[in-house]
Amino acid sequence: MRHIRTNGPRSRAAIAAATGLHKTTVSSLVEELLSRRLVRELGMDHSGAAGRPGRGIALSPHVGAVGIEVNVDYLAVHGSDLAGRTVYEHRTGFAGAGRDVERCLDEITAAAHRALTHLRDRGVAPIGVTVAVPGLIDVTRGVVVLAPNLGWHEVPIVDRLAHSLPDQLWIGVDNDANLAALAEHTSGVAAGTDDLVYLTGEVGVGAGVILGGRLLRGADGFCGEIGHMTVEPGGDVCGCGRTGCWETKVGLAELVRRVTPDAAYGLERGPLPDPQDRVAEVARRLAAGDRVARHAVTDVGTWLGLGSAILVNLFNPRTIVLGGYFAALAEHIIPAAQAALARRAVANPVSRCHFVASRLGFTAAARGGAGVVLDRVIEHPTTVSVPAPAAVVARVPGPLPTPAVPAPAVPVR
Amino acid sequence: MRHIRTNGPRSRAAIAAATGLHKTTVSSLVEELLSRRLVRELGMDHSGAAGRPGRGIALSPHVGAVGIEVNVDYLAVHGSDLAGRTVYEHRTGFAGAGRDVERCLDEITAAAHRALTHLRDRGVAPIGVTVAVPGLIDVTRGVVVLAPNLGWHEVPIVDRLAHSLPDQLWIGVDNDANLAALAEHTSGVAAGTDDLVYLTGEVGVGAGVILGGRLLRGADGFCGEIGHMTVEPGGDVCGCGRTGCWETKVGLAELVRRVTPDAAYGLERGPLPDPQDRVAEVARRLAAGDRVARHAVTDVGTWLGLGSAILVNLFNPRTIVLGGYFAALAEHIIPAAQAALARRAVANPVSRCHFVASRLGFTAAARGGAGVVLDRVIEHPTTVSVPAPAAVVARVPGPLPTPAVPAPAVPVR
Incomplete structure (x- = not known):
């Protein structure tokens, strides 16, 4: 296979x-x-x-899988088959932050059911579902250990979904950056590169790492927790309570604080507007030739390069794919980052690692979630037996649960 | 298989x-x-x-491999078979530093020939040889890009050995810490742990990383080049010309400089005595209750924990195996290191990563070198066909070259 x-x-x-x-x-x-x-x-x-x-x-095009990315303000769902075709793609508004976890899980379950039904209706037997969550994920137990932006702590999401979805499905959960890295590897800007690091930059900073064509997981699935890597002992206090974390240098909150001290964009001043609005405001000021904005973005680039040098020394990737707000501001960030990387990375002259901006946008993590299931089929084919189409239909359990809150459909970008 | x-x-x-x-x-x-x-x-x-x-x-016990560790003052050679038996083990004095590279390569070739002959005489057909070198290794080209302690730069060791050894052999070269990590994984203190980092501490500091039971290599085989990871931007100047590298905090030179400022042990004062003598002197002063020594070793432990927290955040290992001088002083270093790790690693409460001292001593990297070849046989069995014993003997090329300098045999510890 x-x-x-x-x-x-x-x-x-x-x-x-x-x-x-x-x-x-x-x-x-x-x-x-x-x-x-x-x-x-x-x-x-x-x-x-x-x-x-x-x-x-x-x-076979008769075997497929589903990935669902849970984010603070949307659910992105992707279904594809073993032959590599995209069978389903959908983005739905989702109020992820500060809500009752049970109601969030109901909505995720309903989104999974819709995708699974869509696949089955097209003659594709779904083998499994992987949920992508921004946070520390215990992949073995299938538990979201901590997802600060969602306010989740010890959420047994796999057990919960397994309870509501058909028995034969593999249900998994993984870190969103891990799954996005996988998607970049198979179908993004780094397709064909077997050694890459994917960096997602929002308020938090995360990484997914693929080496030798394989996603790194580590003992608990926590590989690439780079946001709280110490880059300046005794430096600024981070939201996590530690000092000198990389997030205090390259996170979106710090950039916004520096670029727009005049606007109500600080973490201290109440709820933040949509991350895309904040990034758009930074981009507007850069386009207008704002010196403060230019200095701040150059500093972010320099610290991004310094931290990335650690990643290059440790992982030796060929490419660092920038996702999240890093992608949106890539043209302003990459020159300073590449210069700092060249100064700090030991093997740089030989390894020629370079930064590149992601182009997968919102579908990356969900696409990677489906890919994880399909990879597992290819690695362990003897654990899978796909029933004939009639039997697939017969396996669909009783009536589908209705979502607690009707979710508005948002067109996929 | x-x-x-x-x-x-x-x-x-x-x-x-x-x-x-x-x-x-x-x-x-x-x-x-x-x-x-x-x-x-x-x-x-x-x-x-x-x-x-x-x-x-x-x-099969009729298929084997050889690993050779090249170090500044010794060659360690190990041969084992697919069934897991150690067939050959030997340590030879070797003047590795500041010598003509060609004569070093002659000695390595002669050591390989002795091991290969020993295996064949015992009915074991050798499939390949892996050489372990402390430095940046381009595994694809088979070149030692840079081995500062040996004074090697762009040495095409694989081509050179392939010229002198039988055609059918796989010849490879890899970083010594990578290969030691592999040996720890199969037969050391971390055997059975699929996610581990091996740290070797001498004047330089290196790491080998195994995740999911596989050695990480990266795009060029440079994974785990941790010695020059920036842990304090603007800190002390390192031998490499950068500032604040981890080696300036946890390398043996810095420890010796702090513990024995009175003795002629500094890098500035000419050739250093044997690393083991220097470590033994530090251990003597610790045993005598020397306060300066205790403070210095505690500081090393704290910086070891801070840097290891970065490794834990990025690699999520279950165990960090301490080799080199870290192993010799483990009881003094580990408590401070474990405390700093707990403060700095994001996932520490869940991942429970702990430090443990290596017990493989000098054989680790050579043992890992043989293991790499045997792993390759198991992963790609269709590329290997082992001839019948008679044919094996017939394949041995003409007279073996005599080593340029008769190498004194040193008992393996």
């Missing part, structure tokens, strides 16, 4: 020639995967790498 | 039951591996997980 995913549909003979496995072994594996409906046969393959032409074997 | 390595020898039926593969698929794979001599048949397996008892399939 890995070989077909990487190289596209192939005949059994071509697979045997390329992998070095015996033809009988390949035939035996293919029969098993066909019986599990994880691959399908196409027409004759005349590409002729080796041996007689045979029917091409391709990954 | 992965299943057998993890679970021990198994019958075909037991493998089929445990992996979920069809019995015919398992039989086909086993036949192929038997024909390549990568597995062998044992007596009947009556463990009876499933099905009728059958002959056990085990990894």
Whole structure:
């Protein structure tokens, strides 16, 4: 399955020639995967790498997965199949902050049901759902340990969703930056780069890291918790109570405080307006040639480069993909960041790591969530057996729960 | 092969039951591996997980690999087989610093030949050799980009060894901390821990990182270059010319300078005595209750914890294994390090990462070097075909080169 995913549909003979496995072994594996409906046969393959032409074997479009990104003000939902097609995409308004967790979970469950039904109606059997959450996630227990911006603490989201969704589904939860990194790797600006760091910049700063084509997780799924990395011992006090955290240097709150001290944009002055509005205001002042804004953004770039040098020394990525507000202000931030990185990273002359702005926008983490499930199918095909279409329909449980609050549909950008 | 390595020898039926593969698929794979001599048949397996008892399939003891650690004052050589036995172990004095690179390479080649001959004489066909070097290694090109303590720059060690060793061998080079981490993972204090960071502390500080049971390499094999991670911008000037590098806080030179300002142990005062002598002097003063020594070691522990907090935030390991001088002074360093880690690491309450001192001593990196080759056999078995014993002997090339300088044998500790 890995070989077909990487190289596209192939005949059994071509697979045997390329992998070095015996033809009988390949035939035996293919029969098993066909019986599990994880691959399908196409027409004759005349590409002729080796041996007689045979029917091409391709990954199945009848197997799919769903990803849901939970954010402070939206839910983004994505469904795709093993063959790589996007089957479903949807963004819904969501009041995530400071609300009753149970009602949030009801809305997430309802969004999952809508996506799963959509896939099944198109003949795609969903294998699982991954939820992307900004925070510390215990992937083993399936628990959101801490999501400060949502106000969640120890939320057993996987158990909760498993209770309401069909038994056969894999349900998972992961950090939003982890999943966005995965999406960048498969279909974003860094597609084809096997060693990358994805940085998301909002009030908090997070990272997802892919090395050797694999998402790093660590012992508890906490890899890439870079926001509170100490970059200046004894520096400014962070919201977390520590001093000199990277977030105090490159987080959006600090930038907004410096650029617009005149406006009511400080954390101290009550609820913040939408992050995009704040970034737009910074961009307006930069465009108007505001010196204060230019200095502040250059400082952010320099500290971004200094912290990224630590990431480069530790992870040795080829590319650092900038998401969140970093992407929106990339042209102003990247020059200073690249200069600081060159000064601070030991291996820079050789590794030539460079910054690049993300272009996936809001779909990145949800897209990555579906991808995680599909990767798991490819790594552990013997744990999956996709029923015939009739049986798929029969498996749908009783009536779907109605969302507690009707969620307004927002067009996907 | 992965299943057998993890679970021990198994019958075909037991493998089929445990992996979920069809019995015919398992039989086909086993036949192929038997024909390549990568597995062998044992007596009947009556463990009876499933099905009728059958002959056990085990990894072959006829396939092996060699690892060689190049250090400033010794070469450590290790040979082991697929079945996990140590077949060869040797430590040789080596004048690595400030010498002609060609003569160093001759000695390394001779040490490799001795190990390979030893393996072949015992019926073990060597598949490859990995050389461990302290420095920046370009694993793709097989080049030591920079090894400051050896004075090496752009040394194409793989090409050089490939020229003198049999054609069929895989020759590789990797960072010493990377390979030591691998050895700790398979047979050291952290065996069984799939997420660990190995820290080696000498004048320089390096790390090898294993996550999800896999060694992290990064785009160029430079992962874990932590010595020059900035921990105090504007701090002390480092040997590399940057300021505030972690090495200026936790490197052996700084500790020795603080503990023994009275002795001729500074970098400024000419050649340093053996690192072990310097560490022993620090340990003597600690044992004698020397206050200066105690303060200095506590400071090292605190900075070790602060820097390790960055590693914990980024890598989320379960264990940090301390090698080099950190291991020798572990009882004095760990308490302060653990306290600083608890204060600085975001996920510490959940991830419960702890420090532990290495016990592999001098064999770690060489052991890991052999392990890398054997892992590659298990990951890519179809690229390997082990000839029958007679053919192995026939493959040995002409007379072995004599080492340029007769190397005194040093007993392995």
